[in-house]
Amino acid sequence: MIGYGAIGAIVHAVLRAGEVPGTEAAGILTRSGDSPQALDSVEALAEASDLVVEAAGHDALRAHGPAVVASGVDLLVVSVGALTDDALHDRLRGAGQGRLLLSAGALGGLDLLGAARLAGPFERVALRTTKPPAVLARPWMDERVRARLERGDERVVVFGGPAREAARAFPESVNVAATLALATVGLDALEVEVVADPDADLVEHLVTVEAAAGAYEFRIRNRPSPENPRTSAVTAYSVLRALQARHAPEVVGA
Template sequence: MTAPGSLRPGPIRLGLIGYGAIGRHIEAARIDNAELVSVLVKRPRDEGLLTHEPDRFFAHEFDAVAECAGHEAVRRHGERVLENGADFLATSVGAFTDTALFERLLAVARANGKRLILPSAGIGALDILSSAAVGGLDSVTVTVRKDPSAWKGTIAETLVDLDALEQPHVVFDGPVREGARLYPQNVNISAAAAIAGLGLDRTRVVIVADPTIDTHIVELEAAGAFGRFTFREDVAISEENRKTGKLVAMAMVKSVRQLASTLVVAA
């Protein structure tokens, strides 16, 4: 099978794992030179391109598979994607706080001549951060601010009364490895920044429940041999899932588009 990067004749064959706020947007984008072949979903459903049966999904040939379904989907299906000869785009980067899983997927990708791709998804400036890491980094801090409703169903509910908050409240301040593990649906972006830069144990994440905002605010600060930079994004919340921003789906469309394009910007 020819890898997407070599621009095989015809469209690249794309698979999706997950069909929520991100997966639906990728399908709706109708990306040039990319054919959506099949979508693996969790709940029993077999209609059109959708199936809940992994064996049925993996019976197809893919050039790339994009995961948009959470940490468990990375653990359950990542290796099989790579073993079957497809590149694996993982949006749930926080799953790689499990070092054994990360190393296993890298080994399988290497053995099969495929790539484990960590898209920028909901955070910008990873290009600057990964470039700065070449010269050496001294510190990296990611601050994630979301309104209290975004933290419902998380450990934050045991730490503070989210409904009664009137002022911003820090629910976590520590290494990304622990923060991304505790908040698997909310701070995958911090894991992406950590892997791009100083690593999961040396990158700090500050997680804030903030009743004064109705957007998601992410700040990335880094210092090192290159100097220092501060990046801030203030993004609209997805209507389908208040734990994620609209930008995540847009960024995933961009990442898939680049797989299929002869022009790649900000690689």
């Protein structure tokens, strides 16, 4: 694993408890080395693993992803927003024998949208992500907008634009925009709105799709992680589901 934060610590604890048959934790890479099973290089991690889970952020994927894939090890990417950098995405795809697995993360419905994509074209795909104001304040924002977020007493639309820009503007909070885009209409065609809402006690991702196959609306409302309020707590379990599916004798929703 790369990362031992809100996501990584849960994934590691469940693996250590032996709850994912056929899979055990081989080691953890972080910058600080502050984790159980700490390893000190990506080479040591890849050597010890059949699959590496990246749950550490855009910079971590950029720094370590290519070495993992180059050593023939599969890479399960949680910081999917880093793939808005086409050069990095191409490097990862061409680096070696390891497969690139993009985690569904905090999102759902990608199975059905993948089927819809095979059935015919999409007419429109949109995402509206809503989180509490405090977790959406970013240094690039206009001072007046930041002041409104800090006051936290009103709903503010903080971003409108394509998924590529959304995932870059909020690297720790809107990776899901890149995931949905890569699963459907691409990074420049998916329309994204990001909303700060002081009443948002749950993280909301509203996915709206019009396609040849049908019309879909997924309203996902996730409880935030107590360790990191930017992150939906279910994200760690989304990673665990993917690990479980690799060796399970039966998969529902395959």
